[in-house]
Amino acid sequence: MLDKILFLLCLAAALADQRCMPGAPQGFHVRLSIKTALGDEAYVWNENEMFLFRASLAFAMRNHMGGQQFEVSNIIVCNETERVSFWFVVTSPLDTSQLIDQENVEVAVRKSRNRINGAFLLNDKTLEFIGILPTLAAPFIPATPPWLIAFGVVMGAVGAGIIIMLVSSVVQRKRKANEKTRDEDNDEETRVKTVENGAARDGVYNMSFSEDERFTEM
Amino acid sequence: MWSFLLTLIFSHLHIISLKMVQTKESAVEERPKWDNKAQYLLTCIGFAVGLGNVWRFPYLCQIYGGGAFLIPYLIALVFQGLPLLYLELAIGQRLRLGSVGVWNSISPLLGGVGIASSIVSLLVSLFYNTILAWVLWYFFHSFQDPLPWSSCPLNENRTGYNVECEKSTAVNYFWYRETLNITPDIEISGSLQWWMVICLVSAWCIVYICVIKGIDSIGKAVYVTSTFPYLVLTIFLIRALTLPGATTGLVHLFTPRWETLLNPQVWLDAATQIFFSLSVAFGGLIAFSSYNAEKNNCERDAVLVGVINSATSLYASIPIFAILGFKANNAYLACLDKNILSLTNAFDIADQNITTDTYDQWVTYLNETYPDQVLKLSLDVCDLQDLLDQSASGTGLAFIVFTEAVISMPGSQVWAILFFVMLFSLGLSSMFGNMEGVLTPIKDFKLVPKWMPNELFTVIVFVLCCATALIFTLGSGNYWVEVFNSYVGSVPLLIIALFEIIGVIYVRGMKTFSDDIYYMTGRRPNIFWKACWMVISPVMLLVVFVAYVVVQAQKHPSYPAWNPDFEEFPKTEPKPYPDWVFAIIVLLCAVPVISIPLVAVYKLICRGMKKTSVDLNPYNNYAFEG
Numbered sequence: 001m002l003d004k005i006l007f008l009l010c011l012a013a014a015l016a017d018q019r020c021m022p023g024a025p026q027g028f029h030v031r032l033s034i035k036t037a038l039g040d041e042a043y044v045w046n047e048n049e050m051f052l053f054r055a056s057l058a059f060a061m062r063n064h065m066g067g068q069q070f071e072v073s074n075i076i077v078c079n080e081t082e083r084v085s086f087w088f089v090v091t092s093p094l095d096t097s098q099l100i101d102q103e104n105v106e107v108a109v110r111k112s113r114n115r116i117n118g119a120f121l122l123n124d125k126t127l128e129f130i131g132i133l134p135t136l137a138a139p140f141i142p143a144t145p146p147w148l149i150a151f152g153v154v155m156g157a158v159g160a161g162i163i164i165m166l167v168s169s170v171v172q173r174k175r176k177a178n179e180k181t182r183d184e185d186n187d188e189e190t191r192v193k194t195v196e197n198g199a200a201r202d203g204v205y206n207m208s209f210s211e212d213e214r215f216t217e218m
Numbered sequence: 219m220w221s222f223l224l225t226l227i228f229s230h231l232h233i234i235s236l237k238m239v240q241t242k243e244s245a246v247e248e249r250p251k252w253d254n255k256a257q258y259l260l261t262c263i264g265f266a267v268g269l270g271n272v273w274r275f276p277y278l279c280q281i282y283g284g285g286a287f288l289i290p291y292l293i294a295l296v297f298q299g300l301p302l303l304y305l306e307l308a309i310g311q312r313l314r315l316g317s318v319g320v321w322n323s324i325s326p327l328l329g330g331v332g333i334a335s336s337i338v339s340l341l342v343s344l345f346y347n348t349i350l351a352w353v354l355w356y357f358f359h360s361f362q363d364p365l366p367w368s369s370c371p372l373n374e375n376r377t378g379y380n381v382e383c384e385k386s387t388a389v390n391y392f393w394y395r396e397t398l399n400i401t402p403d404i405e406i407s408g409s410l411q412w413w414m415v416i417c418l419v420s421a422w423c424i425v426y427i428c429v430i431k432g433i434d435s436i437g438k439a440v441y442v443t444s445t446f447p448y449l450v451l452t453i454f455l456i457r458a459l460t461l462p463g464a465t466t467g468l469v470h471l472f473t474p475r476w477e478t479l480l481n482p483q484v485w486l487d488a489a490t491q492i493f494f495s496l497s498v499a500f501g502g503l504i505a506f507s508s509y510n511a512e513k514n515n516c517e518r519d520a521v522l523v524g525v526i527n528s529a530t531s532l533y534a535s536i537p538i539f540a541i542l543g544f545k546a547n548n549a550y551l552a553c554l555d556k557n558i559l560s561l562t563n564a565f566d567i568a569d570q571n572i573t574t575d576t577y578d579q580w581v582t583y584l585n586e587t588y589p590d591q592v593l594k595l596s597l598d599v600c601d602l603q604d605l606l607d608q609s610a611s612g613t614g615l616a617f618i619v620f621t622e623a624v625i626s627m628p629g630s631q632v633w634a635i636l637f638f639v640m641l642f643s644l645g646l647s648s649m650f651g652n653m654e655g656v657l658t659p660i661k662d663f664k665l666v667p668k669w670m671p672n673e674l675f676t677v678i679v680f681v682l683c684c685a686t687a688l689i690f691t692l693g694s695g696n697y698w699v700e701v702f703n704s705y706v707g708s709v710p711l712l713i714i715a716l717f718e719i720i721g722v723i724y725v726r727g728m729k730t731f732s733d734d735i736y737y738m739t740g741r742r743p744n745i746f747w748k749a750c751w752m753v754i755s756p757v758m759l760l761v762v763f764v765a766y767v768v769v770q771a772q773k774h775p776s777y778p779a780w781n782p783d784f785e786e787f788p789k790t791e792p793k794p795y796p797d798w799v800f801a802i803i804v805l806l807c808a809v810p811v812i813s814i815p816l817v818a819v820y821k822l823i824c825r826g827m828k829k830t831s832v833d834l835n836p837y838n839n840y841a842f843e844g
Contacts, residue, residue: 031563035570081566136372136379147358154358155420161427166673169431173671 019099020078020089026099028109029130031085037126045084049120050077054088056119057109061090061100064108068093106132249314250433251509257437259519261506262307264444264647266497266527269349269616272644276471276535277611278491282484283475288532290479290488295528298758299492301750302715303503304520309722310504311516312734316658317501320508324726326825330817331717332659335501337810338710339655342500344683345702346652347425348690349613350645351417353638355397356617358417360634367392368625386788389622394780397617401693402781404701405796408693415691422684425649429657430673433509436650443643443650450640451534454633458540461627467543470606471535486769489762494707496527499715502651505658515739517747538615545623546605553600557581560595612703613696616641653679697777701795705803709770710810712763716756717814723751775803 020027030053035042043049054075061070070093080086090100109116109132117127124134252258279287313320318332359366370383370391378384383391394400401408428439458464478484497503507516551574558572561584572580585592610619616637624634657679660666666675690699722731728751732742743751778790795803 033569082568083562083566084569085563085566136376146362147355150358150361151416151420154354155423158420158423158427162423162430165427165430165435169671169673 020076020087022079022087024087024089026102026105027087027089028102028105028132029085029087031083031128031130032120032122033126033128034084034120034122037122050080052119053077056112056116057088057090060108060112060116061105063112065100065104110135249509251511252433253437255514257433257440258506258510259522260440260444261433261436261647261650262503262519262523263526264440265502265506265651266495266523267444267447267530267644268495268497268648269641269645270491270495271527271531272534272538272641273613273615274611275491275495275531276538277609277615278487279535280471280539280609282481282487283478284470284472285474286476286478287484287488290485291492291528294485294489294492294758295524297750297754298489298762299496299498299528300521300524301747301755302493302498302719303496303524304517304747305719305722305751306498306503307507307516307520307523308731308735308738310507311510311512311514311738314508314512316508316662317504317655318659319662320504321721324721326821327818328717328721328725328814329821330814331714331721332501333813333817334710334714334717334810335499335504336656336659337813338706338714339500339502339652340683341702341706341806341810343649343652343656344687345690345699345706346645346649347421347683348418348687348695348699350425350642350649351414351421351691352397352613352617353641353645354421355413355417356621357635357638357642360631360638363631365621365625365630365634366396367621368630382782385782387622389618389625390788392621393617398696399693400696400780402779402783402791403793404694404697404777404779404799406694410688410691411693411695414695415688418687418691419684422680422687425646425653426676426680428646429650429653429676432657432672433506433654436654440647440650443647446643447640448530448533450636451530451537453636454537454541455533457627457633458537458544461540461544463544463547464540465543466547466602467539467541467606468536470543470603471539482765483769486762486765489758490708490766492528493715493759493762494711495531496524497648497651499711499718500651501655501659505654506651508658513738513740517735517739517743538620541623542609542619543606545619545626546602546608548623548626549605550600550602553598557597557600560597561592564591564595697779700777701799701803702806704775706806706810709763709767709807712759712766713811713814716759716763719751719756719759723756728752775800 022029032045034045051072054072054077057075058070058072061074062068070090074091074093074096075088076091077086077088090105092098092100109129113124113134117123120127252261309320309324310317313323315323316332317335318329321332322329367389370379370388372378373380380391382395386394398414399408399411428435428443507519510516554574554577558574558577561567561580562569562572565584565588567580581592581597609615620637621634624630624637627633657676660675660679661672666672689695692698728748732748736742774794776792776794779793781787781791784791
């Protein structure tokens with residue numbers, strides 16, 4: 001009796017191993033680049049890490065196919081290489097001879113990709129599931145484009161500057177006009193009285209103390 | 219009674235002195251002047267030092283054999299650039315008028331030279347400010363994390379990246395699509411890009427606020443705009459020299475390849491670079507020096523401005539090439555990494571066993587053991603020299619190559635902001651010269667009605683310029699900027715400079731000009747200046763002009779078009795200019811220059827008519843007519 005059970009188990013294991021191989025129709029090729037991601041803090045890939053991988057994959061399958069209690073034993077791994085790459089297939093918990101089809105596994109992995117990545121401190125590029133493209137993160141689009149804010153600040157300052165300069169020049173001009181009329185009034189009072197002779201305007205003044213632009217500048 | 223007389227006399231003397239001061243002030247008020255010498259020098263340096271010093275000189279240095287290029291460059295500076303500069307500063311300072319007035323004073327037949335300068339300044343300022351608008355656009359976009367040109371946007375259904383962006387690079391996509399939204403052909407005008415329009419209006423507003431009060435405001439603005447670029451260049455220099463790969467870039471730049479000196483194209487490019495870099499023949503330098511005191515040592519000013527301009531070019535090329543070396547180094551390492559990844563994945567070698575240092579050994583080993591598999595992988599050829607040779611000049615350098623380099627530098631936003639503010643100050647100080655070349659002649663000729671204040675007149679000119687420059691904000695705007703850049707800012711300037719030298723030295727006369735200089739600086743020009751003015755510079759200018767025209771005429775002008783449907787995309791598609799564009803090019807070259815003969819003929823006709831008309835006024839004395 002015991003040998004029969006042993007024989008069946010070995011057969012099952014052998015069958016299972018045959019289902020997991022490179023290029024398996026329901027399997028996936030996984031590649032990890034731990035040293036690239038973590039550099040000096042890289043951990044060594046050993047059996048415990050593999051156990052964690054299988055456990056996280058079982059978690060992903062449980063999340064996706066609700067109700068079915070996937071166990072670590074349902075994740076079969078083979079063809080481990082030095083690269084740290086391997087193939088895996090997933091068996092159904094209800095019937096270990098049945099493999100879960102590729103689409104379901106793909107959706108399951110996609111859903112829990114972040115969690116699986118996090119368990120290994122890796123990202124989509126360094127923990128690759130060949131064939132499962134990572135969903136591209138939607139870029140963050142803020143409500144107001146930031147460049148408009150910068151533009152608004154700069155143009156506000158420039159516009160304020162222009163208005164200030166124009167207003168100040170207008171005020172200055174008004175002040176100068178006022179001063180000029182005041183100066184002219186003063187001149188009228190202190191100018192030595194002359195005979196305002198229209199004809200004499202074209203001729204030569206003989207007014208020693210009057211302002212005359214026809215005198216050449218020294 | 220005596221005391222009464224005395225007080226009367228003293229009060230009137232006081233009033234005379236006041237009045238004399240006032241009249242002096244009113245006479246000086248008509249021509250503004252610089253607050254101090256530093257403002258004048260900074261303005262001239264700012265005008266001469268422009269975008270070309272940063273993005274044209276390093277490119278020329280690189281393609282023409284690095285250190286060897288400095289020889290034709292310095293020869294052109296000494297024998298062509300400095301004499302022309304000295305001539306313009308001296309004549310402007312002596313005759314104290316803008317460019318049109320100066321040439322009218324020398325001879326009414328030469329008045330067209332000034333008009334030609336003004337037209338060229340106007341046309342150049344139109345497209346130059348568009349470049350500043352582009353710089354502003356990039357500056358506004360540098361306040362984001364991550365920088366918008368660092369990654370491609372997603373396509374519509376979010377399954378991948380935008381196709382155009384994937385085929386070229388994110389940086390190219392941001393420049394050609396998101397900034398310019400460029401059309402594939404110059405004939406397809408596209409529509410006005412609203413974001414470009416508001417950037418253009420901002421650029422014109424910023425120039426306006428600096429030019430609003432003429433040289434009063436310009437003189438203060440240049441304290442910042444002329445000195446800030448040097449500060450930024452120094453910061454970049456220190457940063458760039460600490461980047462990995464910087465030394466490879468610098469070695470590549472300065473390694474002299476003496477055989478390039480045998481190529482006449484090198485000498486031609488050196489001469490044109492000096493000529494256009496110093497911004498002579500624009501009329502702006504004449505305008506600036508006309509606001510100087512009469513007795514100012516313009517010889518020293520000219521040498522100072524010329525030398526500083528060339529020194530700035532050299533100084534700017536060092537951080538630029540250090541950063542380009544860094545970029546090439548990055549590209550080389552990325553190429554190697556890509557190959558390493560393919561090898562690691564194909565042969566299941568442990569992660570990071572193949573590094574960039576051990577790459578060559580691994581490749582030879584794998585080629586020996588598994589040659590077929592290695593061949594199947596089709597590894598890229600990674601050549602550092604090849605990457606270093608990929609050079610760019612002009613807008614390509616600033617908006618594509620440099621922005622790509624900035625992404626890889628830590629703290630990218632800071633470097634991007636600094637870089638674009640530096641470009642903006644460089645361009646802004648050159649714009650001052652351009653606008654002064656346009657505004658000063660109009661003011662000198664009193665074409666402005668008396669009731670119109672200066673600010674209003676400036677606003678009108680600016681609004682007209684801005685409205686005309688809107689053509690550069692169309693989809694095909696970049697192609698038009700290239701047209702203007704290549705043809706307006708080249709042949710007409712050479713002709714104007716030739717006429718300037720001939721006008722001053724031969725029409726005004728070397729003797730009168732020497733007297734002018736003696737009056738201004740206290741000594742006559744020495745034999746070097748005389749030889750240059752009379753023989754060397756005109757001959758060099760003529761040779762450069764003829765060679766330039768010959769080189770341009772040899773090939774039908776074409777332009778690189780950004781066409782996503784081109785087979786070899788992302789390479790630009792070389793397309794020939796259509797005939798109507800060619801006609802516009804010819805117009806752009808001809809219209810400024812044609813004013814020289816037109817004005818001469820017009821004045822001759824006027825003089826001919828005057829001589830024939832009977833003059834009844836006995837007091838008219840022809841001796842004093844201009």
